[in-house]
Amino acid sequence: MIKSLRFRAAVVSIAIFLAFIGVWHLATRQTASVGTMSPEYAKLMGLTATSGKSAMPGPLDVGAKLWEHLKRPFYDNGPNDKGLGIQLGYSIGRVGLGYLIAVIVAIPLGFLIGMSPLMNKALDPFIQVLKPISPLAWMPLALYTIKDSSLSAIFVIFICSVWPMLLNTAFGVAAVRKEWINVARTLEVGTFRRAFTVILPAAAPTILTGMRISIGIAWLVIVAAEMLVGGTGIGYFVWNEWNNLSITNVIIAILMIGVVGMLLDQILARFTRMVTFPE
Amino acid sequence: MTTKFISIEGIAKRYPASQGPGATTIFEDLWLSMPSGEFGCIIGHSGCGKTTVLNILAGLDEPSEGTVIVDGQAIAGTSLDRAVIFQSHALLPWLTVMGNIAYAVSSKWRKWDKTKVRAHAQTYIDKVGLTGSEHKRPSELSGGMKQRVGIARALSITPKIMLMDEPFSALDALTRGTLQDEVRRVTLETGQTTFMITHDVDEAMYLADKIFLMTNGPGAVLAEIVENPLPRDRSRIDLHKHPHYYALRNHIIDFLVTRSKTFTATTPHHDPRHVPVIRPAFTEAPTMPSLHSATR
Ligand SMILES: Nc1ncnc2c1ncn2[C@@H]1O[C@H](COP(=O)(O)OP(=O)(O)OP(=O)(O)O)[C@@H](O)[C@H]1O
Ligand SMILES: [Mg+2]
Numbered sequence: 293m294i295k296s297l298r299f300r301a302a303v304v305s306i307a308i309f310l311a312f313i314g315v316w317h318l319a320t321r322q323t324a325s326v327g328t329m330s331p332e333y334a335k336l337m338g339l340t341a342t343s344g345k346s347a348m349p350g351p352l353d354v355g356a357k358l359w360e361h362l363k364r365p366f367y368d369n370g371p372n373d374k375g376l377g378i379q380l381g382y383s384i385g386r387v388g389l390g391y392l393i394a395v396i397v398a399i400p401l402g403f404l405i406g407m408s409p410l411m412n413k414a415l416d417p418f419i420q421v422l423k424p425i426s427p428l429a430w431m432p433l434a435l436y437t438i439k440d441s442s443l444s445a446i447f448v449i450f451i452c453s454v455w456p457m458l459l460n461t462a463f464g465v466a467a468v469r470k471e472w473i474n475v476a477r478t479l480e481v482g483t484f485r486r487a488f489t490v491i492l493p494a495a496a497p498t499i500l501t502g503m504r505i506s507i508g509i510a511w512l513v514i515v516a517a518e519m520l521v522g523g524t525g526i527g528y529f530v531w532n533e534w535n536n537l538s539i540t541n542v543i544i545a546i547l548m549i550g551v552v553g554m555l556l557d558q559i560l561a562r563f564t565r566m567v568t569f570p571e
Numbered sequence: 572m573t574t575k576f577i578s579i580e581g582i583a584k585r586y587p588a589s590q591g592p593g594a595t596t597i598f599e600d601l602w603l604s605m606p607s608g609e610f611g612c613i614i615g616h617s618g619c620g621k622t623t624v625l626n627i628l629a630g631l632d633e634p635s636e637g638t639v640i641v642d643g644q645a646i647a648g649t650s651l652d653r654a655v656i657f658q659s660h661a662l663l664p665w666l667t668v669m670g671n672i673a674y675a676v677s678s679k680w681r682k683w684d685k686t687k688v689r690a691h692a693q694t695y696i697d698k699v700g701l702t703g704s705e706h707k708r709p710s711e712l713s714g715g716m717k718q719r720v721g722i723a724r725a726l727s728i729t730p731k732i733m734l735m736d737e738p739f740s741a742l743d744a745l746t747r748g749t750l751q752d753e754v755r756r757v758t759l760e761t762g763q764t765t766f767m768i769t770h771d772v773d774e775a776m777y778l779a780d781k782i783f784l785m786t787n788g789p790g791a792v793l794a795e796i797v798e799n800p801l802p803r804d805r806s807r808i809d810l811h812k813h814p815h816y817y818a819l820r821n822h823i824i825d826f827l828v829t830r831s832k833t834f835t836a837t838t839p840h841h842d843p844r845h846v847p848v849i850r851p852a853f854t855e856a857p858t859m860p861s862l863h864s865a866t867r
Contacts, residue, residue: 471657471659471661472663474631474655474657474661475657475661475663477631477648478629478630478631478650478653478655479649479651479674479675479678479679480649480650480651480678481678489674490663493663493665567665569664569665570664570708571710
């Protein structure tokens, strides 16, 4: 039954995909007559418009281009022409670094907040104010103080991924069942060992949920941040290809952003499953 | 009643009133003592403060007043000498049966290596009849099996005192019976001092040497200490055939049904430091109220 449901879902998925490709193909195949287009726009769009082809690439164009990219993902022909793999690598590297620093800061701090009602109350106003700030709003300040665009992007990733982890860790730690703490207390387990043997495993599912939310936000933000700071990365690539008027490459980049985001989420989902315990 | 291994001396517990100033007194000036190796059961209605007393004994909670002296020393906090069997079994769900017990063992003997810890834990797993389930998680166990793990965990650290908060109340009658047998066997074997909360009169009669009767809260008091007149080699099956059985049972039930409510009002000169000790025994009319003023 379950297997057949899965099978049927896969069939429907494929059908939707094919329908989408078909509609896309039909919509872009039509020869847009040059007459209906304003002459200025036609000039701007150059060959694609005047040759009687739609400005919007069809699925076959995108597919061909994608194949090209996949064949040589890591070429490097100078600052404005790098392989898709390299650009994604830069973005993943920045996200990874900013995220890692956020983990190192947020989890111990979250433990402190969760275990100490005093620190919880004392730090609460700061968190309440800092949390709703759009991470990109930090960018000018980061650029001014750090004076390095790449590090500024990493800082922005750090600042956007720290909050969900911090809040989830603090909540998870504070919500550990009292009876489990009491077990550790009756066994005279010290604070440090208690934190690692009882509180950490008990709060791990909540902490990992926060980490999963964070990686999603970080991946959303990196694209915007790289559009702003430029230089390298998938966000810069999208912006650069838009300036080149290569809609095909823009579409491919969008697809890649989606795929990488999904993979990052799946990795965290797997970790979450590993630490979740049935009760 | 010669030596006082456990001595609760004038403890009180108050909570701040939910609205306005003042405080709610759960109980006050509670005195209770037990010699080493004895099995004591505390019986009273819900909310009278039994769990609070047990938690204070365990060191998990602090009294608002008074002290608890164990083995000649006032207690401060929890101790590995006082193991607790929790009502909700409180197993760590991310550890296996072996992991839960090994955690306790390695907490007591921190220098032991892994093989030694496991071998020690295994003997207690075998003792409660869980051989073969070592690698199961608590979620894969039945209620009775979970409670067995809780018992094994408490026993494995060889405590001087076992504290049990309604350990069997969530179990079916059959499982409860076997676990009662096991607890009785083990405590007699090891000579542990045991303090247990129960709502089950028959359980108290089977297991306890002394039964502590508490009145209703708030402002609960320890009304009576009932000595169990049944022989020490009693068995659960033919408990009710003993001549003193009904005298004892009726006395406790009568207390729970009627006297626990009215005790404070009808006994103005009750001295909490010298609580009457009663030993119900078979007489011509065992259910008559005259029993209440039985042997002092
Ligand atoms: N944190 C608290 N704040 C205020 N009142 C409390 C608190 N904890 C317990 N109480 C009160 O203390 C009283 C005694 O509670 P306790 O848990 O000791 O009862 P109990 O005799 O074990 O009852 P039961 O048989 O239902 O387990 C209850 O009336 C309860 O409302
Ligand atoms: Mg209770």
